[in-house]
Amino acid sequence: MLKLSRLTDYAAVVMAQIARHPQASHAAADLAETVQLPHPTVSKTLKMLVKAGLLTSQRGAQGGYRLARSASQITAADIISAIEGPVAMTECSQAQGECELAATCGVADNWQRVSLAIRTLLESVTLAHLAASTPIKLPVQLPIQSISLSAVSA
Amino acid sequence: MLKLSRLTDYAAVVMAQIARHPQASHAAADLAETVQLPHPTVSKTLKMLVKAGLLTSQRGAQGGYRLARSASQITAADIISAIEGPVAMTECSQAQGECELAATCGVADNWQRVSLAIRTLLESVTLAHLAASTPIKLPVQLPIQSISLSAVSA
DNA sequence: TTTATACAGGACTAAAATGGTACCCAATTG
DNA sequence: CAATTGGGTACCATTTTAGTCCTGTATAAA
Numbered sequence: 001m002l003k004l005s006r007l008t009d010y011a012a013v014v015m016a017q018i019a020r021h022p023q024a025s026h027a028a029a030d031l032a033e034t035v036q037l038p039h040p041t042v043s044k045t046l047k048m049l050v051k052a053g054l055l056t057s058q059r060g061a062q063g064g065y066r067l068a069r070s071a072s073q074i075t076a077a078d079i080i081s082a083i084e085g086p087v088a089m090t091e092c093s094q095a096q097g098e099c100e101l102a103a104t105c106g107v108a109d110n111w112q113r114v115s116l117a118i119r120t121l122l123e124s125v126t127l128a129h130l131a132a133s134t135p136i137k138l139p140v141q142l143p144i145q146s147i148s149l150s151a152v153s154a
Numbered sequence: 155m156l157k158l159s160r161l162t163d164y165a166a167v168v169m170a171q172i173a174r175h176p177q178a179s180h181a182a183a184d185l186a187e188t189v190q191l192p193h194p195t196v197s198k199t200l201k202m203l204v205k206a207g208l209l210t211s212q213r214g215a216q217g218g219y220r221l222a223r224s225a226s227q228i229t230a231a232d233i234i235s236a237i238e239g240p241v242a243m244t245e246c247s248q249a250q251g252e253c254e255l256a257a258t259c260g261v262a263d264n265w266q267r268v269s270l271a272i273r274t275l276l277e278s279v280t281l282a283h284l285a286a287s288t289p290i291k292l293p294v295q296l297p298i299q300s301i302s303l304s305a306v307s308a
Numbered sequence: 309t310t311t312a313t314a315c316a317g318g319a320c321t322a323a324a325a326t327g328g329t330a331c332c333c334a335a336t337t338g
Numbered sequence: 339c340a341a342t343t344g345g346g347t348a349c350c351a352t353t354t355t356a357g358t359c360c361t362g363t364a365t366a367a368a
Contacts, residue, residue, distance in 0.1 A: 002242070028314075038356095044358095061366045101190055130261045130265070159325090160327070213335040213343055213345080
């Protein structure tokens with residue numbers, strides 16, 4: 001399926017919710033209530049997002065979470081990385097030289113290019129896009145062009 | 155990580171190997187030997203690829219596997235779907251109306267667009283590309299354009 | 309200063325997906 | 339018929355994922 005983990009999905013929903021009310025401080029309990037998900041799980045997700053630097057937290061009464069930067073400066077790739085680690089399709093796309101099958105594999109290079117293309121795409125989608133109810137209009141030439149041969153193998 | 159499962163990875167490697175010698179019939183044992191992976195696992199993978207219609211098989215002595223169609227007509231998306239099922243980032247990207255959280259979610263539509271963009275990208279990469287040792291040159295305007303608003307929400 | 313609020317961190321458990329194996333059957337060739 | 343090679347199924351071990359809980363700590367307000 002090549003799908004996101006459920007937690008990542010939650011993270012996106014929660015981030016979008018916060019992004020829609022950027023000036024307020026959002027308590028984990030409130031968010032959990034709003035998005036109809038179990039509180040401890042939402043809480044866990046929020047902590048991961050803080051650790052990744054996408055949210056800031058404030059303890060104590062009237063505390064809660066806020067975006068660390070504007071929604072248009074947070075990308076889908078950021079959110080995914082925060083929960084799942086770096087976006088990469090294969091083991092060897094993240095750290096090269098680790099795969100002892102490289103010799104017989106023969107597809108590693110091209111998978112890496114595909115991986116990069118996907119990453120670029122995900123970096124072009126911002127939280128502002130996701131949170132908006134209007135359809136995304138993705139930038140047209142940029143992402144694909146940047147992954148073609150010249151950019152990668154240079 | 156948004157990564158492919160290990161079996162999918164194997165599938166790509168094996169498919170590439172077959173694609174490099176399209177006229178020959180490839181026994182599972184030979185392929186396993188060539189790509190240095192356990193025989194039963196490779197065998198399992200091959201069966202899935204047959205079931206998905208990407209390979210044809212011939213039983214008996216001198217039997218083995220061959221591509222069901224030319225390498226340039228088999229896409230990365232085909233291979234991934236064969237092993238992992240349809241390419242979709244979220245639960246609701248594959249079958250709509252299934253998610254009871256849709257009301258509070260608010261990001262479903264846009265995730266689906268992203269999902270579609272990735273699928274389109276993966277469909278533009280063929281087995282011929284993967285098997286070639288030369289870098290892929292992905293088509294430039296096509297995929298991204300096709301996912302922008304008009305194509306999806308129409 | 310006390311108290312209630314709310315995040316931080318980590319340990320733990322249950323469930324599911326994944327990967328790998330084994331076994332027996334079916335088809336083909338010679 | 340015998341040898342080869344794929345087909346199908348069931349099973350097990352491991353890992354990953356998801357979810358829960360508990361204890362600690364910072365902050366704000368009364």
